[in-house]
Amino acid sequence: MxxxxxxxxxxxxxxxxxxxxxxxxxxxxxxxxxxxxxxxxxxxxxxxxxxxxxxxxxxxxxxxxxxxxxxxxxxxxxxxxxxxxxxxxxxxxxxxxxxxxxxxxxxxxxxxxxxxxxxxxxxxxxxxxxxxVLPTRVGRNGSAYTRNGMMQVKGAKFKQDFTPIEPDCTCYACQNFSKAYIRHLINVGEVLALQLLSIHNVHFYLTLMREMREAILAGTFQDYRQAFHARYVPPQKQK
Missing domain, CATH: 3.20.20.70 (Aldolase class I)
Structure with a gap:
């Protein structure tokens, strides 16, 4: 065992x-x-x-x-x-x-x-x-975490966006589904959308923690910290 x-x-x-x-x-x-x-x-x-x-x-x-x-x-x-x-x-x-x-x-x-x-x-x-609880709570509300900030996948601007949530993400959702399709699932009330967004968000969090561990071991955490904040836009500052 x-x-x-x-x-x-x-x-x-x-x-x-x-x-x-x-x-x-x-x-x-x-x-x-x-x-x-x-x-x-x-x-x-x-x-x-x-x-x-x-x-x-x-x-x-x-x-x-x-x-x-x-x-x-x-x-x-x-x-x-x-x-x-x-x-x-x-x-x-x-x-x-x-x-x-x-x-x-x-x-x-x-x-x-x-x-x-x-x-x-x-x-x-x-x-x-x-x-x-945020990774799954945010997913259940139709949004995804990305390196640039939180993305409201249910937004109308993604209706014809056939790219993944994040191009370099290796999670199941990003490898198999587009933002447009996940948005469609949200709009028709299909629970699969919330599952896919939750899978992506949990993967994002695990990746973030892994990258920070690697940066600490490499002695580059402060550089990682600065680069993260330079790229990530909090919801209250998004246009």
Whole structure:
């Protein structure tokens, strides 16, 4: 039987955004209490437990969470309490608050993030792992991620466009179907369209992460980061 790894984040309480310092501190104490209890429970074979660093927008609480979880000791550490309605810059600040206190030798996981630019910026800040529903959610809404930004394939301008979503993409959707055909499927309510867009978007995300790993190993990540942002146009800036 192939060996598999199950990553289980501990049971935590995620405070809302915004949240007062006092309420966040109380919530964090509960998360830390549960963390200790979680650590003491038996595990399945191959199961890894990740501690979750909460603390909202407060540097002292993010530091407290990271240090206390490290004392308990987990296989990896996640930054939680982001992507809960806060502005993007606040999300980056939360990462910057927690990262200096996260063990260098352990995997770092940013929960619920994010868009392609957010993945690049997360990696730039020392994050290793992400989870997010965006690739399939965006696909189900008729759009695809590309190196130039998000593309609304359901748009009328693609009615006669018989090229793939991205010419150099090796995913099943791009190798076998055109934008015009996928748009047609969307317009007639065929679920295959949403499946194809989701396949492409997941492939795009996996490719992005692979390229960043390769750039890190080659010592060229900062060049990759700059080139990515120079080419990728966020939805709010698209014409």
């Amino acid at each position: 192939p060996f598999s790894i199950l990553i289980s984040p501990l049971f935590d309480e995620c405070p809302p955004w915004p949240c007062t310092h006092s309420d966040t501190d109380k919530s964090l104490d509960l998360t830390l209490k549960w963390a200790q209890q979680c650590k003491e429970q038996p595990r399945a074979d191959g199961q890894l437990i990740f501690g979750i660093i909460q603390g909202s927008a407060y540097p002292d609480l993010r530091e407290k969470a990271a240090k206390e979880l490290h004392k308990i000791g987990f296989d990896g550490y996640a930054i939680g309490g982001v992507s809960v309605g806060e502005p993007e810059e606040e999300m980056y600040k939360a990462v910057d608050m927690a990262e200096p206190f996260m063990p260098k030798e352990s995997p770092r996981y940013l929960m619920g993030v994010g868009t392609p630019p957010q993945l690049v910026e997360g990696v730039a800040r020392g994050i290793d792992m992400f989870d997010c």
